[in-house]
Amino acid sequence: MVDSTRQESVRGRLIRGGTSRGLYVTPDELPPAGERRDAALIELFGTPDPLQIDGIGGGNSHTSKVMIVEAADRPTADVAYTFGQVGVDRATVDWSGNCGNLTSGVGVFALRSGMIEPTEPETTVTLYNANTDTHVDQTIPVVDGQPAVRGDYRVDGIPGTGARIDSYFREPEGSLTGALFPTGNRRETVTVDGDDYPVSLIDVANLNVFLRAGDLGLDGTELPGDLDDPALLERLELIRGAACERLGLVEDRRDAADERAAVPQVALVSEPQSFARSGDGRVDADDIDVTSRIVTTQTPHHSYAMTGAMCLAAACRLDGTIPTEFVRDGDASDVRIGHPKGTITVGVETATEKGEPAVERVRVGRTARPIAEGRFHYRPPA
Known part of the structure; x- marks a missing residue:
């Protein structure tokens, strides 16, 4: 018999990165990768439902996202992360791509979680994205050992201004298919x-x-x-x-x-x-x-x-x-x-x-801000 009172939870942070918002967690907070992890995230975000009223999703694609972040186990990076796009109307989790907006919050999460040592006035960290097998060099403004949340950089689509985070995506071509022009044609x-x-x-x-x-x-x-x-x-x-x-x-x-x-x-x-x-x-x-x-x-x-x-x-x-x-x-x-x-x-x-x-590198400026941290509850799949 299923325990009708039981819930499980993950400890993480909701962070707004660029014009997206998502849940940032370490991998040990979730079930192993596969069907159980997908089922947990679908329940956690309140999918499928256009409002996601029974979960932490915001009812649209740019607020129904998860970043799984950990210290990198490779010499080429400081932090590794995996991005998941949780469906809204459909009970799916797509792990095939990356999210440039939420990438701006990865360094912030790593600093606040103690994965990397802060340096002032800015900390530069190398990220490894497991979805696309690519590296990102990121610079985060730091004040009193913490990522800055105030600054004069404006991102259209976000009210007010914030501290500018620059991300340099190295050798970004072929992220999914391995080729700049996957069919060999430009059109x-x-x-x-x-x-x-x-x-x-x-x-x-x-x-x-x-x-x-x-x-x-x-x-x-x-x-x-x-x-x-x-x-x-x-x-x-x-x-x-x-x-x-x-x-x-x-x-x-x-x-x-x-x-x-x-x-x-x-x-x-x-x-x-x-x-x-x-x-x-x-x-x-x-x-x-x-x-x-x-x-x-x-x-x-x-x-x-x-x-x-x-x-x-x-x-x-x-x-x-x-x-x-x-x-x-x-x-x-x-x-x-x-x-x-x-x-x-x-x-x-x-x-x-x-x-x-060949596309050697692309650069974007974004802002990021932690919104909430703590435990997020969901009903484990029966």
Whole structure:
């Protein structure tokens, strides 16, 4: 008989990293990797439920995330972490990608947990991401031995300002597929219900599907509420699923939402445009290099997924891709992306190796802040 009063718990911290929020825990707080761990996280976050009312999830993809962090057991890194995207409407946990926003909180968690020794005025730590087998060099401002939470750096999509955390993602190409251009092509065509869509499939920091906003009858400046249309999201998911088929990630495109819920991401791209931001204010076309909207786990993102921004910025510097049709001319390393909440700037360092392009490093600035710590309770699977 199942004990109707029993609950289990994990000790961890809720941290807002960039424009995402997630649970940060050490691996010993969770069941071993596999079905039991997934079941525990699904219960813990209150999935499946669009509100996640019976768990710690926030009812959307950017607040239904987990980071499992520990001291690294390799000489190349100080801290190792594994990212999990917990489903909202579906009882899934996708371990195939990374989260650039929550990566900004990994060093903060490691410092507050005593995994690394703090140095002032800033601590530099090397992170190893187990999902993508890549390294991240991160610099965290430190005051009185603790990560700073106040500063003058602004991240569009987050109220106020905070202490800037810089993350440098080394050799980010091929994170899932092992190749910058997984099919060998810089652009190709996928067909959905008889309609052809030119796309670029690019793997930098996370695998992304880029397509023209105009090919879906959009102007590219739509806000999340405008994109939250069932017919449009179904069409985008079928395009994403068709890309998964092309890449051999699923056998049937209609299974992608369950089998590959988080990766690849799908992004709509258009030229630099002026538009009204979500909330208030405007983005001026002269202040950005490209306009984009991204959909993650079948949900329009309220701002922009960080790994998606890194991939888009790199794609803007790779000739022959869909994004290069729209990006403002220029050879500056920084690419300024216009998204629903404002702008985000990503630094890109590229090179040519044996006649082929290579992405050596991408840089992003974010802020992070611990919100809560303690025990989070869930009912163990029967």
